[in-house]
Amino acid sequence: MNRRILVLLSVLMVAMLALTACPGSSSTPADSGSSDTASSGGDAASSGDAASTEGTKITAVMGSTIREGEQAAIDYCIEQTGLEVEVVNGPESATDRIAQYLQFFGAQSSDVDVLMIDVIWPGILAEHLIDLSPYVDNPDDYFQRIIQNNTVDGALVGIPWFTDAGLLYYRTDLLEKYGYDAPPTTWSELQEMATKIQEGERADNPDFWGFVWQGNAYEGLTCDALEWQVSNGGGEIVEADGTISINNEYAAAAFDQAAGWVDTISPPGVVSYQEEDARGVWQAGNAAFMRNWPYAYSLGNADDSAIKGNLAVVPLPKGDGPDARNADTLGGWQMAVSKYSEHPEAAGQFAACIAGKDAQKLLAIGDSKLPTIGSLYEDAEVLDKNPFFSQLFDVFNGGAVARPSTVTSDKYNEVSTIYFTEVNKVLTGAQTGQQAVESIESQLQDLLQ
Amino acid sequence: MATQSIQPSQGVRKKVGLSEAAKRTERIAWLFLAPTIVVVLAVAAYPLFSTIYATFFEAKLGSAKAWEYVGISNYTRLLSNSGWWEAVWNTIRFTLGSVFFELVLGLGIAVVVNSKFPGRGLMRTSMLVPWAIPTAVSSQMWKWMYHDVFGVVNDFFTRIIPILPQKIAWVASDATALPALVAVDVWKTTPFMALLLLAGLQLIPADVYEAASVDGATGWRQFMTITLPLLRPAIVVALIFRTLDSLRVFDIIWIMTSGAFRTESMATFNQRQLIQFQKLGYGSTVSVAIFVVIGIFVVFYMTTIFKEEV
Numbered sequence: 001m002n003r004r005i006l007v008l009l010s011v012l013m014v015a016m017l018a019l020t021a022c023p024g025s026s027s028t029p030a031d032s033g034s035s036d037t038a039s040s041g042g043d044a045a046s047s048g049d050a051a052s053t054e055g056t057k058i059t060a061v062m063g064s065t066i067r068e069g070e071q072a073a074i075d076y077c078i079e080q081t082g083l084e085v086e087v088v089n090g091p092e093s094a095t096d097r098i099a100q101y102l103q104f105f106g107a108q109s110s111d112v113d114v115l116m117i118d119v120i121w122p123g124i125l126a127e128h129l130i131d132l133s134p135y136v137d138n139p140d141d142y143f144q145r146i147i148q149n150n151t152v153d154g155a156l157v158g159i160p161w162f163t164d165a166g167l168l169y170y171r172t173d174l175l176e177k178y179g180y181d182a183p184p185t186t187w188s189e190l191q192e193m194a195t196k197i198q199e200g201e202r203a204d205n206p207d208f209w210g211f212v213w214q215g216n217a218y219e220g221l222t223c224d225a226l227e228w229q230v231s232n233g234g235g236e237i238v239e240a241d242g243t244i245s246i247n248n249e250y251a252a253a254a255f256d257q258a259a260g261w262v263d264t265i266s267p268p269g270v271v272s273y274q275e276e277d278a279r280g281v282w283q284a285g286n287a288a289f290m291r292n293w294p295y296a297y298s299l300g301n302a303d304d305s306a307i308k309g310n311l312a313v314v315p316l317p318k319g320d321g322p323d324a325r326n327a328d329t330l331g332g333w334q335m336a337v338s339k340y341s342e343h344p345e346a347a348g349q350f351a352a353c354i355a356g357k358d359a360q361k362l363l364a365i366g367d368s369k370l371p372t373i374g375s376l377y378e379d380a381e382v383l384d385k386n387p388f389f390s391q392l393f394d395v396f397n398g399g400a401v402a403r404p405s406t407v408t409s410d411k412y413n414e415v416s417t418i419y420f421t422e423v424n425k426v427l428t429g430a431q432t433g434q435q436a437v438e439s440i441e442s443q444l445q446d447l448l449q
Numbered sequence: 450m451a452t453q454s455i456q457p458s459q460g461v462r463k464k465v466g467l468s469e470a471a472k473r474t475e476r477i478a479w480l481f482l483a484p485t486i487v488v489v490l491a492v493a494a495y496p497l498f499s500t501i502y503a504t505f506f507e508a509k510l511g512s513a514k515a516w517e518y519v520g521i522s523n524y525t526r527l528l529s530n531s532g533w534w535e536a537v538w539n540t541i542r543f544t545l546g547s548v549f550f551e552l553v554l555g556l557g558i559a560v561v562v563n564s565k566f567p568g569r570g571l572m573r574t575s576m577l578v579p580w581a582i583p584t585a586v587s588s589q590m591w592k593w594m595y596h597d598v599f600g601v602v603n604d605f606f607t608r609i610i611p612i613l614p615q616k617i618a619w620v621a622s623d624a625t626a627l628p629a630l631v632a633v634d635v636w637k638t639t640p641f642m643a644l645l646l647l648a649g650l651q652l653i654p655a656d657v658y659e660a661a662s663v664d665g666a667t668g669w670r671q672f673m674t675i676t677l678p679l680l681r682p683a684i685v686v687a688l689i690f691r692t693l694d695s696l697r698v699f700d701i702i703w704i705m706t707s708g709a710f711r712t713e714s715m716a717t718f719n720q721r722q723l724i725q726f727q728k729l730g731y732g733s734t735v736s737v738a739i740f741v742v743i744g745i746f747v748v749f750y751m752t753t754i755f756k757e758e759v
Contacts, residue, residue: 099724102511124727127512207598207616217709269597269618272706281598410509413725424709428622 069366158334233323555642649683
């Protein structure tokens with residue numbers, strides 16, 4: 001009898017530990033990565049403002065691994081501001097990173113002063129961040145779409161640091177082989193070209209597909225599907241004034257069109273693809289077109305790539321409707337300062353410097369990160385290192401579209417989950433585009449009322 | 450266990466008065482136990498009760514905003530949420546599938562590596578490899594192996610052993626996604642099951658088998674009438690461990706399907722609510738509900754299998 005109770009208790013204890021160990025037990029940032037302190041020399045040339053904060057020690061949460069360009073930018077700003085900066089590596093996964101930030105903010109911890117935040121987080125984190133507009137001398141130099149995205153109730157909670165956008169990758173050699181002299185400008189053209197190239201290539205390569213993209217039920221599908229609907233004039237799910245605009249025929253038709261690609265010009269598994277699944281097909285030479293982020297460019301041109309030298313990027317195609325336009329979903333990171341920082345002024349100066357023009361240039365040259373300042377796309381040194389940047393300026397200047405994260409604020413993740421879950425069901429044939437937009441609309445009304 | 454050394458009669462005499470020495474032993478025992486009890490209270494009891502407390506509030510994770518008392522509305526909302534019930538059902542299907550195959554395969558492997566053959570030590574070590582790989586890594590690896598264009602699984606079944614007419618997108622349909630995940634879990638955890646059962650097998654004395662051989666029992670007969678009954682305690686422990694573990698499945702699903710194609714589990718549902726949607730109160734309610742579901746399984750095992758055992 002006693003023994004039975006003991007066994008029962010110990011099993012219960014195991015279950016309890018298992019349960020409680022699940023949420024909220026992640027480690028502090030100091031545990032999750034190495035940290036290194038870099039201190040400035042006393043001879044730092046500093047502006048008048050910096051004099052009052054010179055030598056102040058602040059902590060900055062940066063990338064998970066600091067590459068050459070980022071290190072150069074950090075060193076440059078330490079010299080410029082005269083601060084002592086402890087750099088902490090944040091988690092690699094964005095989901096883990098925000099979970100950790102929320103723990104810090106929940107405890108109102110002053111351990112962290114400066115942190116990099118994802119483009120969809122300003123709304124979620126605004127209540128914990130300070131207004132950085134006093135530190136930015138030239139806000140007009142930045143891409144205005146990102147500045148708007150980062151402005152919550154009039155406060156600039158993040159300075160755009162580097163950016164990302166959805167792009168259309170195409171095979172220059174295959175387009176030439178099949179007699180096309182320019183990449184597609186509309187989705188219908190893309191469909192037509194993909195079909196023809198796929199038919200031709202299948203003769204030698206049964207694994208060849210026309211177009212690969214991200215159809216898995218996750219944040220990446222929100223990016224892809226937003227591009228389809230905006231490019232067809234279908235609105236931005238939730239407009240900047242809070243109107244829920246998803247229920248319209250253009251959005252529905254855009255989803256139906258994408259569903260038509262599955263198992264015709266796109267592999268059946270595309271509905272479970274994330275970025276790397278698509279790149280795997282593309283980079284092995286098994287696809288004519290790919291929708292992906294800029295990171296795939298340098299990888300596609302690496303020595304181990306089957307398509308080295310045979311690829312190029314353009315903005316994504318647009319639809320055929322009256323309000324059709326180019327649309328490329330924005331990604332990227334911003335520098336923010338915690339409200340609980342003990343040295344907000346020093347932190348603000350550092351954030352403004354690291355997201356400033358000089359540091360962004362170092363980042364672009366060293367790490368091929370896309371600047372958020374337009375003039376850097378014409379900078380000779382930047383272009384020399386990254387020739388494809390010149391093709392991207394138009395994307396960020398005109399076609400970029402932001403996910404509705406600022407207007408939906410802390411509900412954004414739920415909005416996005418509803419959206420990608422329903423769109424994924426259209427792609428798998430479980431419902432039509434019209435059913436999806438109606439379902440998304442009613443769920444969003446419940447959520448955002 | 451410590452309690453076994455106490456004679457029944459001592460329990461009766463306890464009230465009358467233990468000897469000084471026995472009292473001292475008891476005090477020392479409590480002294481030695483105290484750190485453990487403190488640690489268990491701190492790391493298990495406190496989080497558990499604070500989780501239960503949070504279920505009666507509406508609160509935002511990581512926010513300084515005040516908590517709002519909402520009574521039991523989090524529970525009523527959860528119980529009427531079809532997404533939750535689907536997650537429960539998916540988790541149970543996943544658990545039954547993976548635990549069943551792990552038990553069958555684990556038992557077979559345990560019996561094999563328990564017999565004497567050259568290279569047994571190497572075999573026992575190498576079979577643990579799948580279990581030693583972090584789940585996140587093996588899930589990503591399997592995701593690529595299941596890939597519909599460049600995956601090795603499809604290549605195998607269409608080219609090397611051509612039993613499939615065309616390549617299949619394994620983790621991209623309702624019919625195949627969950628079985629594909631179960632297969633990964635079985636691949637990963639069977640070694641653990643085999644290890645637990647192997648430990649049980651080694652406790653069975655060899656002379657029992659010798660006696661059976663002398664009596665002319667066949668290998669199969671020996672397995673059914675000696676091995677299985679004597680292995681029962683080890684099987685029960687292994688079943689409980691693996692069931693409780695499977696009911697909490699998270700990483701395989703999160704990485705391979707993100708919960709799409711009817712693979713959302715209780716834990717991935719919980720992560721969404723608690724971390725992504727920052728619903729501290731509602732997410733805690735999901736945690737408590739998972740606790741209850743796991744508790745039901747524990748009680749089931751205790752009242753059926755363990756009852757006969759003790």
